[in-house]
Amino acid sequence: MRTLRVAIAGLTACSGCQLSLLNCEDELPGLLELFEFQFFPMASSPALLTGEYDAALVEGCLSMPLEKELVQELRRRSRYLVALGTCAVCGGVAALRNGEERELLRQQVYGHSPVAGETYDPIPLRDVVPVDASVTGCPPEKEELLRVLAGLARGALPVGIDYPVCTECRMRENLCLLTERGALCLGPLTLGGCGARCPSMSVPCEGCRGPVPEANLSETLKIYGQKGYDRITVSGRLRRFCPEWEK
């Protein structure tokens, strides 16, 4: 089998999606044989884009001009472009105050100095280039990441998940944190694939994987209301990882 050329890049983010790949300690030696990670500044030198790529995996949202240039360049050179992680897919935690005056937020940190004045409200990859596949999660699950790489090796990207965290939580026969304990659990609205990691340890889902397609927002808001959570509280939680929830 031909070695696939892959580029792995990080934008505005915590490097957690790239680290998730480096955290595949058992699989990494095998992956390094199957794939040529030609551009992977976090783990390889130098950071030079050359030739074309079978795929580019991009972590993070965009919030400064240079990032747009890099993403467009990666798009031009790559057959597939994969959005890696919640920041790349829907903006992520850096975007949680999008919609407010960024200059005021910037001044809270830097005062009246012009430092970082050229940066803008974080936006997801799809606002800038066409995206072929998405792996969501903050961080993404290792298995999902490996499934995408395995798919690339076979020449077909895996089909995305379309059910909520709740489905997986029920399959694990967990006590429902929302209905039984009245916790603000975002499981009903959040895209599954994590195996209900947090609720399985009695920690309410914080929505780190972003919205599930066709989420029943109005019905779920009613349940949250019955449990004593007003619209502002719920909305604040939903926006923690995805600013576009209410659109």
Next chain:
Amino acid sequence: MSSLSKIPILTRVEGHGSVELIRDGGKVVDARLDLHESPRLFEALVVGRRFDEIPDITCRICSICSTVHKVAALQAVELALGVHVSRQTGLLRELAVQGGQIESHALHIFCLALPDYLGVNGIQELAHREPEKLQMGLRIKKLGNLIQEIIGGRAIHPFNLLVGGLGKVPEAGPMQSLGKQLLALRDDVTTSITYIMGLNAILPPLPMLPACSVTGGPPLFGDSLTTSTGLAIPAGCAADWLNEQVELHTHAKVSRFSGTIPFMVGPLARLVLTMPEKYSHYFRSTTIRSSLTARIIELQQAVERAQALIGLLLDGGLKKETPVMALPREGEGTSLIEAPRGVLLHSYRFDQQGICCAADIITPTAINQGAIAASLKGLVAAMDGAEYEQIRNAAEILVRSYDPCISCAVH
């Protein structure tokens, strides 16, 4: 005539930075670090959020350091609200932080730095050249992650660590198995130490810098700063002493201390300040040239401490506990902790409803900017007359030897 050359993208480090080399004629006369990563403005993001949301948000500052950010934030929030956690919770947090230390050091030593010593480009060539060494490093790294997973629920952004306690206390079974696996790791750690200590230094002699670390608690924990110049600074005064300033060439604030020589933080600084007798002979000098040696020693210390903590936890019986109730109140809390790369400070202020009204986060790589700048100047002086390419390579290796975490620095 002076001109500017650039290492535009630093590689094999976390985050985005560059180094500018200033040339006069053909000669490099100065070098400058530029952390140009885009700020996510975390200190502004958390304002308006309730106290229990803060640790979940600020742990996202960095993936490699997410556990220690989470614990730092939890401790600051609990100080502000007057919450006292159980001894078991304290031990579990400490173990999780040691797990992060093991993972981070193994990542740096075996995946990011080792290629410099072997003259290869990174993990890909390393996998061909020294597959056993890479796999040995990955085995150690994996166990660091496993510790974080068992306690935090996940290796990156651990969700099971909450204000007041844990969502679910790990059971004895997985903890015993972890203890056995750490014991079995001993050979790998011993082999690693011999191997890493045997590598030839790749940087020229560099100036020594004063060191600063957290003290006053178990390893990596504490409530004040201590320095090799004899200062003792309580947590509440630490931000003033670190004296962060906004500077034009970097998106990370720069610690100016009292305006004199910069202090270094991190593994080497910690060892300089607490050097156990049995290791002192490994350090002919304590300049940043010895950073890899310091990291591998700390890795061994972390494995040993993790084993001891597991013993303490198992002796205590690992009881089921629910988190201590935290009630909103007006208050302010500042915590200090040692992240893998050095001193980390989280500070928050809350109003009567427990809503965050101010935040200040000071990270090791931000603090180290002054030390890196001083080391770069030292490097340029030490390599006077060398070819541009040689200086350029050495400058990147030098910056990497501080293991910068730029997402942390800029946050």
